[in-house]
Amino acid sequence: MSVDIASNADLETAAGNTVYVYEAPVRLWHWINALSIVVLAVTGYLIASPLPSVGGEASDNFLMGYIRFTHFTAAYVFAIGFLVRLYWAVVGNHHARQLFLLPLNDAKWWAGIWHELRWYFFFEKLTQKYVGHNPLAHLCMYLAITVGGLFMIVTGFALYGEGAQEGHWSHALFTSWVIPLFGQSQSVHSWHHLAAWGIVIFIMIHIYAALRWEFMSRQTVISSMISGTRTFRE
Amino acid sequence: MASETFYEVMRRQGITRRSFMKFCSLTAASLGLAPAFASKIANAMETKPRTPVIWLHGLECTCCSESFIRSAHPLAKDVVLSMLSLDYDDTLMAAAGHQAEAALEEIKKKYKGNYILAVEGNPPLNEDGMYCIQGGRPFVEVLKETAADAKAIISWGACASWGCVQAAKPNPTRATPVHKVITDKPIIKVPGCPPIAEVMTGVITYMLTFDRLPELDRQGRPKMFYGQRIHDKCYRRPHFDAGQFVESWDDDGARKGFCLYKMGCKGPTTYNACSTMRWNGGVSFPIQSGHGCIGCSEEGFWDKGGFYNRVTNINQFGIEANADKVGGTLAGVAGAAVVAHAAVSALSRARSGKTEQGEK
Amino acid sequence: MAAYETQGFKMDNSGKRVVVDPVCRIEGHMRVEVNLNDKNVITNAVSTGTMWRGLEVILKGRDPRDAWAFTERICGVCTGTHALTSVRAVESALNIQIPENANTIRNIMQLNLYVHDHLVHFYHLHALDWVDVVSALSADPKKTSELAQSISDWPLSSPGYFRDVQNRLKKFVESGQLGPFMNGYWGNPAYKLPPEANLMAVTHYLEALDFQKEIVKIHTIFGGKNPHPNWLVGGVPCAININDTGAGGAINMERLNQVKSIIDRSREFIEKVYLPDLLAIATFYKGWGFGGGLSGKNMLSYGDIPQRANDYTAANLLFPRGAIINGDLSKIHEVDLNDPEQIQEFVTHSWYKYPDETKGLHPFDGITEPNFELGPKTKGTKTRIEELDESAKYSWIKAPRWRGNAMEVGPLSRMVLGYLQPKQFPFIKETIDGVLHKLDLPVTALFSTLGRTAARGIETLYCAKLQTEQFDKLIANLKAGDSATANVEKWDPASWPKEARGAGFTEAPRGALGHWIKIKDTKIDNYQCVVPTTWNGGPRDPKGQIGAFEASLMDTPLAVPDQPLEILRTLHSFDPCLACSTH
Numbered sequence A: 001m002s003v004d005i006a007s008n009a010d011l012e013t014a015a016g017n018t019v020y021v022y023e024a025p026v027r028l029w030h031w032i033n034a035l036s037i038v039v040l041a042v043t044g045y046l047i048a049s050p051l052p053s054v055g056g057e058a059s060d061n062f063l064m065g066y067i068r069f070t071h072f073t074a075a076y077v078f079a080i081g082f083l084v085r086l087y088w089a090v091v092g093n094h095h096a097r098q099l100f101l102l103p104l105n106d107a108k109w110w111a112g113i114w115h116e117l118r119w120y121f122f123f124e125k126l127t128q129k130y131v132g133h134n135p136l137a138h139l140c141m142y143l144a145i146t147v148g149g150l151f152m153i154v155t156g157f158a159l160y161g162e163g164a165q166e167g168h169w170s171h172a173l174f175t176s177w178v179i180p181l182f183g184q185s186q187s188v189h190s191w192h193h194l195a196a197w198g199i200v201i202f203i204m205i206h207i208y209a210a211l212r213w214e215f216m217s218r219q220t221v222i223s224s225m226i227s228g229t230r231t232f233r234e
Numbered sequence B: 001m002a003s004e005t006f007y008e009v010m011r012r013q014g015i016t017r018r019s020f021m022k023f024c025s026l027t028a029a030s031l032g033l034a035p036a037f038a039s040k041i042a043n044a045m046e047t048k049p050r051t052p053v054i055w056l057h058g059l060e061c062t063c064c065s066e067s068f069i070r071s072a073h074p075l076a077k078d079v080v081l082s083m084l085s086l087d088y089d090d091t092l093m094a095a096a097g098h099q100a101e102a103a104l105e106e107i108k109k110k111y112k113g114n115y116i117l118a119v120e121g122n123p124p125l126n127e128d129g130m131y132c133i134q135g136g137r138p139f140v141e142v143l144k145e146t147a148a149d150a151k152a153i154i155s156w157g158a159c160a161s162w163g164c165v166q167a168a169k170p171n172p173t174r175a176t177p178v179h180k181v182i183t184d185k186p187i188i189k190v191p192g193c194p195p196i197a198e199v200m201t202g203v204i205t206y207m208l209t210f211d212r213l214p215e216l217d218r219q220g221r222p223k224m225f226y227g228q229r230i231h232d233k234c235y236r237r238p239h240f241d242a243g244q245f246v247e248s249w250d251d252d253g254a255r256k257g258f259c260l261y262k263m264g265c266k267g268p269t270t271y272n273a274c275s276t277m278r279w280n281g282g283v284s285f286p287i288q289s290g291h292g293c294i295g296c297s298e299e300g301f302w303d304k305g306g307f308y309n310r311v312t313n314i315n316q317f318g319i320e321a322n323a324d325k326v327g328g329t330l331a332g333v334a335g336a337a338v339v340a341h342a343a344v345s346a347l348s349r350a351r352s353g354k355t356e357q358g359e360k
Numbered sequence C: 001m002a003a004y005e006t007q008g009f010k011m012d013n014s015g016k017r018v019v020v021d022p023v024c025r026i027e028g029h030m031r032v033e034v035n036l037n038d039k040n041v042i043t044n045a046v047s048t049g050t051m052w053r054g055l056e057v058i059l060k061g062r063d064p065r066d067a068w069a070f071t072e073r074i075c076g077v078c079t080g081t082h083a084l085t086s087v088r089a090v091e092s093a094l095n096i097q098i099p100e101n102a103n104t105i106r107n108i109m110q111l112n113l114y115v116h117d118h119l120v121h122f123y124h125l126h127a128l129d130w131v132d133v134v135s136a137l138s139a140d141p142k143k144t145s146e147l148a149q150s151i152s153d154w155p156l157s158s159p160g161y162f163r164d165v166q167n168r169l170k171k172f173v174e175s176g177q178l179g180p181f182m183n184g185y186w187g188n189p190a191y192k193l194p195p196e197a198n199l200m201a202v203t204h205y206l207e208a209l210d211f212q213k214e215i216v217k218i219h220t221i222f223g224g225k226n227p228h229p230n231w232l233v234g235g236v237p238c239a240i241n242i243n244d245t246g247a248g249g250a251i252n253m254e255r256l257n258q259v260k261s262i263i264d265r266s267r268e269f270i271e272k273v274y275l276p277d278l279l280a281i282a283t284f285y286k287g288w289g290f291g292g293g294l295s296g297k298n299m300l301s302y303g304d305i306p307q308r309a310n311d312y313t314a315a316n317l318l319f320p321r322g323a324i325i326n327g328d329l330s331k332i333h334e335v336d337l338n339d340p341e342q343i344q345e346f347v348t349h350s351w352y353k354y355p356d357e358t359k360g361l362h363p364f365d366g367i368t369e370p371n372f373e374l375g376p377k378t379k380g381t382k383t384r385i386e387e388l389d390e391s392a393k394y395s396w397i398k399a400p401r402w403r404g405n406a407m408e409v410g411p412l413s414r415m416v417l418g419y420l421q422p423k424q425f426p427f428i429k430e431t432i433d434g435v436l437h438k439l440d441l442p443v444t445a446l447f448s449t450l451g452r453t454a455a456r457g458i459e460t461l462y463c464a465k466l467q468t469e470q471f472d473k474l475i476a477n478l479k480a481g482d483s484a485t486a487n488v489e490k491w492d493p494a495s496w497p498k499e500a501r502g503a504g505f506t507e508a509p510r511g512a513l514g515h516w517i518k519i520k521d522t523k524i525d526n527y528q529c530v531v532p533t534t535w536n537g538g539p540r541d542p543k544g545q546i547g548a549f550e551a552s553l554m555d556t557p558l559a560v561p562d563q564p565l566e567i568l569r570t571l572h573s574f575d576p577c578l579a580c581s582t583h
C-alpha cells in the first residue's frame, strides 16, 4: 500500500493551502492515548518503586491496589484505543494508515529522514513540507507506538493474565506463550519496564519536536492535532 | 506373588476394598474408559509389582534428595519401602562400585520401558562431560543410556529443570538441563531449589496412583503445584495491596509482617506452592520467616540481578543494568539534549531572525 | 610411581588394583582406587573427586550480599553452613557487627544442622557398613526387645514392635524388589553384629528417617525452609516480635515454643536412640581398629559457636580451635585464617592450573582455573577411565595444607582438640571418657574409623546440649528487652570501602570450613572456599603427601577383595561430601 509522504503534494502544500489531514477519531484517539500513556507511565513507575508505606491496618488501606487498578484501567483504555485506531486505519483516510506502515523502499522517504536529521543538526535552514507526518516523526512514532505500544500490550496483558489466572482471556491470549518465550515472568517485567522508558523518551522528544515544528516549520502542527487541518506557509 | 502390590499398600494405609474399587472406577472414568475397565484397573493394581525408580545424580548439591526424605505425607519411608522400588540411587543404596553398576544394568534390562527415571542435577557438556564422572565415564552418557528405556523422566529441582547454580553465568562446565539433552521422552519438571518435599512425593505418587503423567503447563511443570505464583496466595498480600512494606531489615514493618516487595521479594514472578503448602510439614516458608522469595523455582533465577532488588537486571545490558538504570539514564540524556537543542535553536533563530526575516 | 614413604605410610602401587566408582552413600560423586598386596591389605589409596561446578568462578562480579545463597547451594546436605560462613566472610570484610540475637539464632541453626546431619549420616549413610539388613530377618524379636531395653528406656521397644518391623522387612525382601538394599554386601564376614542388634539398628534406621524431618523445622522457623534456609548479611532475616500487634508475621512465642520442643525431642532421640545404638554397635567392632589415617597425627579445627556476638577469638568459641601436627598432642597450635603461611591450596595433582604448581596459594590469592588432563599411566581413555595415574593430576579436589601438612578435619579432630583442653570443654572430656570407659578402650582407640564414628555421636550430644543453652540465652536476651535481629548500617553498598577483604569460618559438620572474599567496587573480586572434604578428600601435594581419606585406607585388610565393604566403612566414617569438596 502506498502511503502519502511528501510526494505529489506540491500542489497541496503551496503556501496558504489548508488540507484536512487528521480526522476526528484520530484526534480524539491521540489525546486519549496521550493521557492513558501518561497515567500508565506514572502508575507503572509506582508499581516498580512503590510510595513509602502507609500506616494503619492493612484492611483499611488499598494504596498499592488503587495504583495497580489505575494502571490496569489505563491499560484497557490504551489497548482498546489501539484497536480502535487500528480499525480507523482501515476505514479512515490514507493519513490514518501512516502510523502503522513504513514505506521502507521509498527512497524519497529515506531522503526525507536524512533531510530532517540535517535540519535538527542545523545543517538545513528549512524543513520540507509534509501533508502527513514528516518521515523522521513517522519512523519514531511507528517504533514507539506501533511497535512499542504493541509490545506493552502484549507484555502487559501477559503479566495481567498471571494475576487473572488460567481461564481469563488475557492468560490464554498472552500469558500462556509470552512467559515461556521470555523464560520467566521476571524477565517480562524487566522488559515491560524498560520499554516503558522507551515510550517516555519518545514522549519527551515528541512534544519538543511538535513545539519546535509548530514554531519553526512552514506548516501548522500542534493545531493540526486539534483542528485536524494543516495549513502551509511560505 | 510375594511383592506388596499397590492394593496391599492402600489396604495397609487403612483404605477399604470398597473405596479401593471406587478409586478404580474413578480412575477409569477420568481416563475416559468404560466402567468395565474399573475391574481391570483394580486387577492390575492388585497384582502389579512396585514401579522401579532409578534416581541419578548429576551436578547438584543433593538438597533435592534431602528435601524428598523430609516428606511428611506420605512418609519417605513408606514411599521407598511400599510405593515404589528405589532400585538405584547412589546417595542411599547399600552397594557401591561394580555392584552398584550391576544393579543399574539389571533394572534397565529387566524393566525396559517400565521404570521411572528421576534425575537430580544435570549433565555438564564441556570437557567431554568430564566435569561429572560416574564409573569413569561422563555422567551425560549414563543419563542418556538410562533415559533410553525409561517410561518417563522426572527432573527434580532447579538443577535438572533449568540448570540452577552451576549453570549461572558464566556456566563454566556448560551444565545443561535434562530436557535439552533428552528430547524424546516425557519429562516432568519439578523445579525449586529444592522443591517442597510433599510436592516431590505428590508428583511421584500421582504418577503411581493414576498411572499417567500429571497435567503439565507449557514449561513442563505439573499445574497442580506450579499453576500459581507465590504472590497469588501469599498471606502478606493484604499488606502489598495496602501499600505497607518492609522498608529495611528488622524495621517496624518487618516485625509486623509487612510485604517484602521492597526487599526484593520475587513472589510476584515465581510459580511454586510455597505460600499454600509451605515447607517442612507446613511450618513456614521463606516469606513467613522474613526473607523475600528469591525465585528459586524459576528458570535462571541466579542471573536476574541482586536478590534484594525489586527492579531486576536485563542481561543484554550486562550484569549491572536494570530497566531504571538504562531507561532513566537515557531519559536523562534525552531531556538534556532537548533542553540544549532548544537553547541552540532559540539562539540561532534569534541570530538569523534579523537577516532572514519572515523565512520559517 | 615406585614405592615410597610418606607421613609414616609405605605407599606401594604394585599390587592388584581395585576400583570403586561410584562410591555410594555419600554426597556427590567420588571414586577411589586402591592397591592390594597378596594378603588383600591396602598398600596404596587414590581418592578422586569426580565432579566440579565452578562456584568460585560463578561468584565473581556478583553482589557480596547474595553470596550466601550461591555458596549455600554448594551443598544441600550440610545446608546452611556455607551460607553462614559466607555472611561471616562479608561481615568480616566490611566490619559489620551483628546483633546478639542474630548470633544466637545463627548458633541454634548451625547446631541444628549438626544434629540433623550427624543423625542422618549415622543411620542412613553409614549404618549399612556395620549392619547386615538381611541378617535382621533371622532375629528373635523378643531378644531384640530385651537388647533394646537393656541399653535404653526409649519406649518403642516391645517385642511386638520389633516383630512388626521384621514382618514388614520380610515382606519387602520376599517381594524380590530389594530397592536400595539390592546387591549389598550382605553376609560379608566383616559384618559382626548378631541378628538381634541388626534388627534393632534397621528399626532405628526407619525411625530416624521419620524423625529427622522434625529436627530441621528449626531451620524452617528461622530461615523459612529446609534444605537451604535464608540468611542475611548483618544479622538474620527473621524479625522478632513477642509483644506487639502483627507478631504472627515474626518470631513470636508460638515459634519459640516450637523451637524449644524440637530441641528437647532431638536431645531425647540422641540420648535414647542414637548413642545407645552407637555404643551397642561399637561393642561388636571394638576389635576392628583400622582407618586411623592422619588422625592422632595432624588434626585441624577452626572452632565455632561464638558465645558473644562478633567475637571470633578462640576463647569465645564453644567449639575448639587449634591444630595438632606430627602427632604431638601436647601442643595445640594457633590457627589464623588470614596468615598467608598457614592455609594454602596445591593443585599439582588436581585438575586445575596455577602459574607455578610447585607452590601453594593462600585463599586470598587463590585461583580456580579448571584443567582436566590425565597422566600418561592412566588406563583407558579420557572418557573411559579404567585406572587413574596418581603420579599426575587425578582429582577435582584441590589439596589444602596447613603449614605444609595434610590435615584431618571433622568431628574427631574437634572432639580430640576439645578433649585436650578440658578446662574450656569439660563436657567433651567427660563424655569421651564416659564412652571409652563403657567400651573399655584407651584414648588412642579414638584414632580409627570407629573412633571417628563415635566422635560424631558424642559431638551430636554436645550440640544438643549447646542448642538448649543457646535457646535459653535467646530467651534471656529477649527478657532483657533486646529483640534486634539485623544491623543495616552497611546494607547500602554505597557505604562500603572501595576495596575490602575478609575471611569467614565455621566448623561445618564435616570439619573446618573457610570462605575468603575480596570485594572491589561493591562487587566480588575473588571468592575462595576451602571446605572440610577438600581437606579430608584432597589428593597428593608436590611432596607426595597423601590426604586424610587416602591415609585412612592404608594398611586395611579386605575380607572379600571384590567387596569394598571395609573401604566404604572407613570412607563413610568421614561422611564425605563431594559437592562440598570441589564446589
Ligand code: HEM
Pocket (backbone or CB within 6 Å): A037, A040, A041, A043, A044, A045, A047, A048, A068, A071, A072, A075, A076, A078, A079, A149, A152, A153, A154, A155, A156, A157, A159, A160, A161, A189, A190, A192, A193, A195, A196, A197, A199, B268, B311
Ligand atoms: C505505555 C504503556 C505502559 C507503560 C508505560 C507501562 C509501565 C509499566 C511499568 C513501569 C511497570 C512496572 C514493571 C516492573 O518493573 O515490574 C508496569 C507493570 C505492569 N503493567 Fe504496565 N505499562 C504499560 C502498559 C501496560 C498494559 C497495556 C498492560 C496490560 C494490562 C499493563 C499491565 C501491567 C502489569 C500487569 C504490570 C505488573 C503489575 C504488578 O506486578 O503488580 N501495562 N507497567
Ligand code: HEM
Pocket (backbone or CB within 6 Å): A026, A030, A033, A034, A035, A037, A038, A095, A096, A098, A099, A132, A133, A134, A137, A141, A145, A203, A206, A207, A210, A211, A221, A222, A223, A224, A225
Ligand atoms: C503521551 C503523550 C503522547 C503520545 C503517546 C503521542 C503520540 C502520538 C502519535 C502516535 C501520533 C501519530 C498520530 C497518528 O498518526 O495517528 C502523534 C501525532 C502528533 N502529536 Fe502526539 N502524542 C503525545 C502527546 C502530544 C502532545 C502533548 C502534543 C502537543 C504538544 C502532541 C502533538 C502531536 C502532533 C502535533 C502530532 C501530529 C504530528 C504531525 O503533524 O505529523 N502529542 N502523537
Ligand code: NFV
Pocket (backbone or CB within 6 Å): C027, C074, C075, C076, C077, C078, C081, C082, C508, C509, C510, C511, C513, C531, C532, C533, C534, C576, C577, C579, C580, C581
Ligand atoms: N565437606 C563438607 Fe559440607 C559439610 N559439613 C561443608 O562445608 O557437606 Ni556437604
Ligand code: SF4
Pocket (backbone or CB within 6 Å): B060, B061, B062, B063, B064, B120, B121, B156, B157, B158, B159, B160, B164, B165, B192, B193, B194, B195, C073, C076, C228
Ligand atoms: S535444585 Fe537447588 S537444591 Fe536441588 S540439587 Fe540443585 S542446587 Fe541443590
Ligand code: SF4
Pocket (backbone or CB within 6 Å): B230, B231, B232, B234, B235, B236, B237, B238, B240, B258, B259, B260, B261, B265, B266, B267, B268, B287, B292, B293
Ligand atoms: S511478600 Fe512477596 S509474595 Fe508476599 S505479597 Fe509481598 S511481594 Fe507478594
Ligand code: F3S
Pocket (backbone or CB within 6 Å): B192, B193, B230, B270, B272, B274, B275, B285, B286, B287, B292, B293, B294, B295, B296, B297, C225
Ligand atoms: S525462594 Fe523458593 S522456596 Fe518458595 S518462596 Fe520462593 S520459591
Ligand SMILES: [Mg+2]
Pocket (backbone or CB within 6 Å): C056, C398, C528, C529, C530, C531, C583
Ligand atoms: Mg575452593
